[in-house]
Amino acid sequence: MDDRETQHLGTTAPDLARAAELLRQGGLVAFPTETVYGLGADARQGRAVADLFAAKGRPAFNPLIVHLADMADAAQYADLSDDAARLAQAFWPGALTLVLPLARDHGLSELVTAGLATVGLRVPAHPVARALLAAFGGPLAGPSANPSGRISPTTAQHVLAGLSGRIDAVIDAGPCPVGVESTVVGFDGETPILLRPGGVPLDPLEAALGRRFSSWDDGRAISAPGQLRSHYAPRVRVRLNAEAPEPGEVYLGFGSGTGDLNLSPSGDLSEAAARLFACLHQLDALGRPIAVAPIPETGLGQAINDRLRRAAAPRT
Numbered sequence: 001m002d003d004r005e006t007q008h009l010g011t012t013a014p015d016l017a018r019a020a021e022l023l024r025q026g027g028l029v030a031f032p033t034e035t036v037y038g039l040g041a042d043a044r045q046g047r048a049v050a051d052l053f054a055a056k057g058r059p060a061f062n063p064l065i066v067h068l069a070d071m072a073d074a075a076q077y078a079d080l081s082d083d084a085a086r087l088a089q090a091f092w093p094g095a096l097t098l099v100l101p102l103a104r105d106h107g108l109s110e111l112v113t114a115g116l117a118t119v120g121l122r123v124p125a126h127p128v129a130r131a132l133l134a135a136f137g138g139p140l141a142g143p144s145a146n147p148s149g150r151i152s153p154t155t156a157q158h159v160l161a162g163l164s165g166r167i168d169a170v171i172d173a174g175p176c177p178v179g180v181e182s183t184v185v186g187f188d189g190e191t192p193i194l195l196r197p198g199g200v201p202l203d204p205l206e207a208a209l210g211r212r213f214s215s216w217d218d219g220r221a222i223s224a225p226g227q228l229r230s231h232y233a234p235r236v237r238v239r240l241n242a243e244a245p246e247p248g249e250v251y252l253g254f255g256s257g258t259g260d261l262n263l264s265p266s267g268d269l270s271e272a273a274a275r276l277f278a279c280l281h282q283l284d285a286l287g288r289p290i291a292v293a294p295i296p297e298t299g300l301g302q303a304i305n306d307r308l309r310r311a312a313a314p315r316t
């Protein structure tokens with residue numbers, strides 16, 4: 001498996017042309033988005049998508065997000081209800097993934113959707129992601145570019161630490177500005193469902209539709225195969241809502257106060273989200289258990305706490 005030479009690409013036009021060529025040949029290219037780095041493969045090539053699952057060690061029942069250059073491309077792959085179109089209008093390009101019924105003749109590999117009748121679509125906002133999608137000119141399957149179950153990557157160095165030798169290239173555009181993955185929204189009939197909290201907080205989503213969302217664990221019929229309890233896991237143990245570290249622990253602070261690292265000394269949730277995975281990567285490397293300060297459950301705090309709860313969950 002570890003037999004690929006992983007090219008470290010920049011963001012110039014020739015670099016992106018090279019990346020697009022690798023993708024057309026069925027290769028695997030990690031690319032920046034505003035949320036986290038994604039691992040791209042041509043979503044229409046079954047062989048490329050199979051390689052992608054293998055490189056990540058991802059269970060094949062967990063479907064992939066398909067990244068598109070433009071909202072106008074979405075109708076080729078999925079049927080958009082009025083509410084879905086309204087959310088797409090309001091939040092694309094951006095940190096929102098919509099899970100929608102597959103269109104007829106969508107042309108995507110069945111592996112992408114894990115055999116479901118739905119597909120997750122996202123139009124990212126990061127200028128380098130958009131330039132790559134334009135150069136490639138097709139749908140890009142893109143899970144986070146980390147080994148399955150491990151901490152998501154927010155720098156090219158994180159990508160290489162997890163996947164070097166397993167992928168063909170990484171496009172290095174520096175750290176990701178949002179830092180947590182996209183918000184995933186699906187529909188159970190007419191009811192909007194929050195399948196994963198993420199970079200777009202719930203309040204503006206509910207405001208855009210003028211109604212409340214349900215949660216995926218409300219006994220809904222909709223499938224949420226990605227919601228494995230243990231996920232985003234460091235190798236070491238993680239303890240949440242800790243006012244202070246216990247002996248032997250390293251402390252990840254938030255707001256004023258001390259800590260080995262601090263997500264945001266000023267208590268800013270956007271800054272905390274942007275730094276979350278880099279801090280976890282850094283503390284994980286120390287090999288000592290991690291205690292994390294309490295984080296408010298408002299706005300982006302919902303996505304941060306979701307990732308922290310998974311990091312702290314018993315390993316499956």
Ligand code: TXA
Nearest residue numbers: 035037038063064118119120143144181182223225226
């Ligand atoms: O920000 C992000 O979303 C990043 C960047 C690269 O776009 N991608 C990402 O992908 O986080 P991944 O594969 O790590 O997470 C995608 C989530 C998973 O929980 C998956 O189960 C869910 O989206 N998902 C994708 N398609 C789905 C579908 N058809 N039905 C239900 N859930 C779906």
Ligand code: MG
Nearest residue numbers: 143144145152
């Ligand atoms: Mg992931």
